[in-house]
Amino acid sequence: MIYEKMFFPIGGGDELEERLYGAFLIAKYFNTRLEVLQSYYKTSKGIADGLLLPHDIHDSIEEVLRNRIESEKHEFLALVEKVKKDVGIVEDENLKIDLKIKEGVRSSMIELYSKISDIVITATPPSGIPTATFETITQRTGKPVIMFPRVMRKFSTDxxxxxxxxxxxxxxxxxxxxxxxxxxxxxxxxxxxxxxxxxxxxxxxxxxxxxxxxxxxxxxxxxxxxxxxxxxxxxxxxxxxxxxxxxxxxxxxxxxxxxxxxxxxxxxxxxxxxxxx
Structure with a gap:
């Protein structure tokens, strides 16, 4: 095992299931721990605070936003389990999928948490246009990076x-x-x-x-x-x-x-x- 811990921050865009599949495939290949970061913006810094509304309407909007985030979290966890099964991930003392679900600014968290890993993995940016997440990964983590295709069904270093x-x-x-x-x-x-x-x-x-x-x-x-x-x-x-x-x-x-x-x-x-x- 040449890497003890890999870090996979999930950026925005489509093909989430395929990107998870590629990341899990890499972790399985190296038989190592993969930390997956999924980030959400804090609702207190969201839409409701930017509007001058009565408190009851403000609170209602906040509740809707919180419920939506909770729903997205449950969907994400279910998707992770599905992809683990599809890839054939059987976790043991070496091969593990660790989920880190955090509220905050994605690029800041990527820059922070990547520093306590051996290597960062990321999918190619959508349509070939570097995003803020992608630029952070390739410029500000201080770690080598494996960039993989957004749709990948086979991984090898032969x-x-x-x-x-x-x-x-x-x-x-x-x-x-x-x-x-x-x-x-x-x-x-x-x-x-x-x-x-x-x-x-x-x-x-x-x-x-x-x-x-x-x-x-x-x-x-x-x-x-x-x-x-x-x-x-x-x-x-x-x-x-x-x-x-x-x-x-x-x-x-x-x-x-x-x-x-x-x-x-x-x-x-x-x-x-x-x-x-």
Whole structure:
């Protein structure tokens, strides 16, 4: 077990059941504890307080809001149990699904609770547009992140491709992914020609991984006019199970390996991506 505790904050949007399925699938694969954060805004900071209403009407609105939240909580708990059954989660001393249902500002709680985990997992943002939740996860948690497709029915780390661009972020991604790379049966490093300043760099990287018991190959690929397209296409064409990449801390996923990412990468990343910044 390479991770003792994973953290999965649930963002907004549709496909909640599918996102839970993907997160539980990852937890099952690693046979580890998964803490799931579901957040709700406090009713006292909600709609009713923003209106100048008589106290009885104000209290009635507050009660409606509280009842709605309680109903959503019960629905969420029922959905969690359903997905656990669908994924085949049998909890034991290692594999556990811990629910943390809190009232408050989601991004603030994510930033706080993520710091007491080994790694954060998250689904790709809807329509490839980074949300506030997604930006917090990828920029402010201080943890590596596994980003998985919003609909995912299979998870594996057997075959991993590493995107390299000489940045400190790609260096951190490489080092922090070593436990995952040790699990893989196939590892390949890819880079673009403009990042090869010294001819022996790729060979040195392969030797470095070999010191950790990882047999890797290396390849130079051509970039395209679309940021992120070359890395993603290579991963898909090579039937890789996961991409390892680094993000720029101040720009998050707006700039990712081999020339940056845009909405294209997030929309089309149908395999998990291990991120570090």
């Amino acid at each position: 075959s991993i491709v590493i995107g390299w661009n000489n940045s400190p972020q790609s260096s951190r991604a490489l080092t922090s992914s070593i436990p995952l790379l040790k699990m893989a049966k196939r590892v390949e490093i890819v880079t673009a020609g403009q990042f090869i300043e010294y001819g022996s760099l790729l060979e040195d990287m392969v030797e470095y991984l070999k010191l950790h018991g990882i047999n890797a190959t290396a390849k130079i690929i051509k970039t395209t006019m679309v940021p992120g397209e070359a890395l993603l296409n290579h991963a898909i064409e090579g039937n890789f199970d996961m991409i390892v990449a680094g993000t720029h801390g101040h720009k998050g996923l707006r700039e990712l390996m081999l020339g940056g990412t845009t909405r294209y990468f997030l929309e089309n990343a149908h395999i998990p991506v291990f991120l570090s910044y």
